[in-house]
Amino acid sequence: MLKxxxxxxxxxxxxxAAVAVLVILTFMNQGFLDxxxxxxxxxxxxxxxxxxxxxxxxxxxxxxRLESDTAYIVRIAREKIGMARKEEKIxxxxxxxx
Numbered sequence: 001m002l003k004x005x006x007x008x009x010x011x012x013x014x015x016x017a018a019v020a021v022l023v024i025l026t027f028m029n030q031g032f033l034d035x036x037x038x039x040x041x042x043x044x045x046x047x048x049x050x051x052x053x054x055x056x057x058x059x060x061x062x063x064x065r066l067e068s069d070t071a072y073i074v075r076i077a078r079e080k081i082g083m084a085r086k087e088e089k090i091x092x093x094x095x096x097x098x
Contacts, residue, residue: 026032065072077083084090 024031066076082090
């Protein structure tokens, strides 16, 4: 009978210790939850950096084209700024509401 009580006491103490260790590892500073949050933040920041690098590459390409490609410059001037050559006339169409 004493052996059974001792055995149960040892099992209960071991279980309590295991639960305490899991709680400490999960919720303490730099525990599993903090590590997981840091991992998610790192992943999000990495995606932001990749997006910013892609945008920077696109802008560099745009700068190179604007510095060297005269046909591109003419197209941009016509489409975005509405410029025309001396002999051309610009016609704008306006929608009429009923």
